[in-house]
Amino acid sequence: MKIIRMLSGAFTNEEQIRNEEEEGMRVHPAAKHVITPCGHLISNTPEELKCGFVIEESYFEMGDRIIDKHYLFLYEDVDEKTVRLTSYDLPEAIRTENFTGSNDSIRLDFRDLRVSPRFEPLILEKNNDEYYGENVSSFGPGKVFRFSLRVSEKGFEVKELLEADGKRFAGYDTPVVYKRTVAVKPQ
DSSP, X not given: OHHHHHHOEEEEOHHHHHHHHHTTOOOSOOEEEEEEEOGGGEETOOGGGGGGEEEEEEEEEETTEEEEEEEEEEEEEEETTEEEEEEEOOOTTSOGGXXXXXXXXXXXXXXXXXXXXXXXXXXXXXXXXEEEEEEEEEOSTTEEEEEEEEEETXXXXXXXXXXXXXXEEEEOSSOEEEEEEXXXXXX
């Protein structure tokens, strides 16, 4: 699956941070994403979905602390020009900090996986050699999560904005721009 190949590896926004600092206007946190195909760790997966699962580890430097987030995503071909991104809840039996692409002891059963009720699946449209999609998810009364993703051979851009009662609560008006630092071969 082409989009999995494009997303597999380690990515940082070091170049973006350097440019922001040179301009004297630091906006985004330093961040790193590690995206690892993980279909081989999931039993009872329908054949057509085996190549689409990834573990995504996100690390954000927020002053004197690092915030880490771990996700299980499924990228699924809808047609030749469309991919659907679905987020799954992490199984309760696995500690979040242990849910990493380097942890080969992870074993999941597809039948036990649950689609995240908070994240509206994202439809990515292919245009030339780039994928782009945006969506809006409800995170409860008065809370809206706006998300966009652009994927290319160079890396990817993520824009996340959480609004509470129409006002920005978290996130940025501009995307975080990630460039690949290490490639990971899809399974």
